[in-house]
Amino acid sequence: MPQLLIRKVAVLGAGVMGAQIAAHLANADVETVLFDLPAKEGKPNGIVDKAIANLGKLSPSPLASKSKVAAITAANYDQHLHLLRDCDLIIEAIAERMDWKKDLYDKIENHVAPHAILASNTSGLSINGLAEVLPESLHSRFCGVHFFNPPRYMHLAELIPCAKTDREVLEGLETFLVTTLGKGVVYAKDTPNFIGNRIGVFSILATLHHTAECKLGFDEVDALTGPLLGRPKSATYRTSDVVGLDTMAHVIKTMADTLPEDPWHGYFKAPDWLKALIEKGALGQKTGAGIFMKKGKEIQVLDLKAQDYRPATGAADPELVAILKNKDPAEKFAQLRASEHPQAKFLWAMFRDLFHYSAYHLSSIADTARDVDLAIRWGYGWKLGPFETWQAAGWKQVAEWIAEDIVAGKAMSSAPLPDWVFDGRDGVHAAEGSFSPAKGEKLPRSNLAVYNRQRFPDPVLGERTGAGDTVFETDAVRMWTDGDGIAVLGFKTKMHTVSDGVLAGIQEAVDRAEKGFRGLVIWQPSEPFSAGADLAGALGSLQAGKLDEFEAMVATFQATSQRIKYSLVPVVAAVRGLALGGGCEFQMHAARSVFALESYVGLVEAGVGLLPAGGGLKEIAVRAAQAAGPGGDVFAELKPYFEAVAMGKVSSSAFEAKELKLARDADPVVFNAYELLHVAKAQALALAESGYRPPLPARAIAVAGDVGIATFRMMLENMIEGRFISEHDYEVSKRIATVMCGGDVDRGALVDEEWLLRLEREHFVALAQMPKTQERIAHMLKTGKPLRN
Structure with missing residues (x-):
């Protein structure tokens, strides 16, 4: 072609x-x-x-x-x-x-x-x-x-x-x-609203209908139809506010106008309360009020009985939370169907009608069930599509329950389920492919050449992708290969945080890569790349008074970064999602980083009262000296770095990471996250093919010295006088400036990497022992939000 x-x-x-x-x-x-x-x-x-x-x-x-x-x-x-x-x-x-x-x-x-x-x-x-x-x-x-x-x-x-x-x-x-x-x-087939909106909007309509039938509040329904179901936090009604209630009404009208023969056509109409909100100009987020409204700091929700807004306090009943957290989908659906609780009745009815509608229309809107599930997952942010959810819950049993409800007149439509639903199948997805009603068989994924770039495509339930041959595995990491000369290392910790086990695993992986592979890629099978150091472990050591253990951990972190940098085979970081703190530092030390477009990169330690100490500030000093050149203005090169680190800035994309200088101009940016591993491996192989050698150790790094520190301190003093930063912010930022500038030495003095790493360690350990820093760490661990004290 x-x-x-x-x-x-x-x-x-x-x-x-x-x-x-x-x-x-x-x-x-x-x-x-x-x-x-x-x-x-x-x-x-x-x-x-x-x-x-x-x-x-x-x-x-x-x-x-x-x-x-x-x-x-x-x-x-x-x-x-x-x-x-x-x-x-x-x-x-x-x-x-x-x-x-x-x-x-x-x-x-x-x-x-x-x-x-x-x-x-x-x-x-x-x-x-x-x-x-x-x-x-x-x-x-x-x-x-x-x-x-x-x-x-x-x-x-x-x-x-x-x-x-x-x-x-x-x-x-x-x-x-x-x-x-x-x-x-x-x-998608050429039918009204195609796949995503056809199924997605019907799901919203079914939710509207059953909200009224079960007499639930809008906030109550959102508590049920968000993360508890593996769906976005905005759930149903908050999503409608974000999209715009006028837009939602328009889409519903489009379905009514273009699908007159649809057996569910009677439900394709905006409810009276929705029309009333639109007439009042309460269109949702864009007008400041819709189904929800913010009053001061309080979120309020429309109460149809009172015809007014009330505090949004609706929640999922503990009984329902327990059901929804059941890890066995078959048991979960059996409990929902058997329960007399209004919230359970709502959820069963909502799922039942969604499954019914999806199965009835599958042959007319899509080639396979996979197309429907992926469209809903990718277009609406659901963890599982409708057919995957049904199959996981037990295809045959759920089909029987749906059929019983249709006969009993409980379903939204009396249209029968298609015959293929009852042909003895256990579902629509399997290792060999997904069911196509037109072909009467399961069809594999596309064999178009572009998909060869996706080693691990987004799978639907039942699909299997070989995970490669394990080279070694611990509780913290796994190293594997496809036999192409490139090894891949992934972290197994929560949020891929950097623990002692991860540090040991990286060092062992580099050792093994040097002995038996042409390159090493650090890549995670799911986001994020790494949310940084294991703060809980660090705080535990400090509070237990194990200062030597804590200092040793910092030194090991730095040694691991240096091991990445000076590996005799190229180490390539494949970054997507968050790469914060230590995660950012690891990619800074890699021979090359490959970024997914949606990479959110930052040295954010200042937010917990610390400074980067995994070699990040050392690398910044090295890069600034290289950019300035012999006799150049190192301080001018440091300024954008200082602002980014002291303020804990995080890039909003891979391109912004380059603007913040946390990514290199030559680092590739990949738009499809499922192609990231392919490109990273190709980069590692290309470096190996070109006779890769690691950089020579930097032994003569020109630094900004005492003049640079003084200039940064003057900037900080202006900020503290203007109350833009706190006393502790000043302390943290002053130490960041000290390390970046190479310490209390003359401007233009030459230092080596070990000098800068020692400064990192000293100031990191000093900050870590301060009560206000420990308060910040504890607050971050408890709330997930920074504390400005």
Whole structure:
């Protein structure tokens, strides 16, 4: 298949979705032209200019770095349609109006290049219906590509072919979406709302219905339908507020208008209370009030009986919490079905109708059950999709219960379950693939070449991926290999924190890698990379008065970082999620780091009254000296580092980690987290192939010395006088400055790494013994939040 080359993309429509799609393309360094209507007043590109400017104000930010916005060019339909000729992909993302979209297609069709792909980002309109207005020559290059909002963060992208879309076009676009933009692609059939919103919105409708039937409060339902079910903290009703109640009502109306034959059609309507909120302008988070409202520091929730807001105190009953925490899904569902508790009745009914709806419509909306489960997981943030949940709970038994409820008139619809549900199966997912109603068999995952880059794809229930051959394993770490000459090390501790066992494991892994492998990759099978040092263990040693043991632990930490840096085979850190404190320091010492886009990197020890002492400040001093060059201004190079470390800054992306100097400019950034291991291994192998040698020990590091320390202290004194920092913040920051500047030596003095490591240890141990630092550590362990004392 010829490779699809996408150098330049046009996005039509600078609304919320269009602008954020353009931002994510820019994140990936794809040159992007963002179009909209010409402004009626002022500059013709006014609408697009405003949308681009707004990207920098949104939270969470659609831009991985504010500098990325430079890749977006503003354009309007009256003046700039000729720019489409240079675009390899055109994504239409205007409002969900079939007539408006068709009018736009009429306007652009003569400007689309003969090779270009045209895709609609519609969330549910018919792709074949949209294709009707296009010339025949464009049909093979037209499809739907539905990004979920916000496009930077949501993994799901639905790909919807029209009747004549060329298979090569789809596969080329799929490859671009997966690797360049980091998406999880699911193919959907051309039915209203496709897969994600069809099942996801029905789940919301079922929740609305059963909330009323069981007479539960909105806050009570959110307490039940969030993390207790493996779903996001925003649960159901808070999510609706975030999305916007007007948007939710619009989606419900779309289902009502486009699915008149659906057996559940009678439930496709906004309840009266929702209409009333919309009429009052209480649209959710964007208007400050919706189902929930913040009054001062108190969160209040709408009470339908009182027709007013009350404190949001609803909670899951302890009886239900005990049921939901049962690790046996079959027992859990049996208990939910048997219980007379209103919350249990609610949950069973909600699951029952979701399973019923998903099974009934599977054949019409998707090729396999895997597509449905992945769409819901990636698009709605659920830990398990509906079919996975059903299968885990015992397929046959749950199917019988659903059928009994349908006959008894308890289900939302009397439509029968499909025959395949009762064909003797134990589920829809297995090692060989996932069930396809159209084929009547289980189909494996796509064999498209891009998926060879995913050593461990996101699995559905029942799938098995070989975990590699174990080289050695302890309670703290596991080292394994695929026989390709590269070893992989992962931590087994909670949040992949750095314990004594992890330190010993890293040192042993480097030893073994030097003797039998060409390189070593430090990679975790799940986020985070590492949340830093084991604070509980450290505090325990201090409180027990074991100062020698504590000092030895710090020295071992530093020795481990140095072992990574000076390994005779390249050590590559594969980072995704949090890389804080010691986790950040390990990647700073690696021969190379490979970052997933969503990497949140920082030296955050100041937040618990400490300073980085795993070699992080030493590395900063080395990098500053190298950047300044002989006779250069080392202090100027240290300033951005000092601010980042003293304030405990954490990057909001891998690109921002580079701006904070905690990642190197040459470190690759991978957009698809499931490709991270592949790229890290390739980097390790490339370094080995090039005759890798570790850096020579730095024995003549120019430091900022006493003048640098004095300058930093003057800055800190201004901050303390302005009450921006506390006395203890001052103490911590002063010591950070002292280590970074090389201690009380002359400006420009030359020191070695061991000198800087000794300073780290001394000041770290001194801070650790201070009562206010121990208070901060204890508070962080108890609450997960920093204490400013």
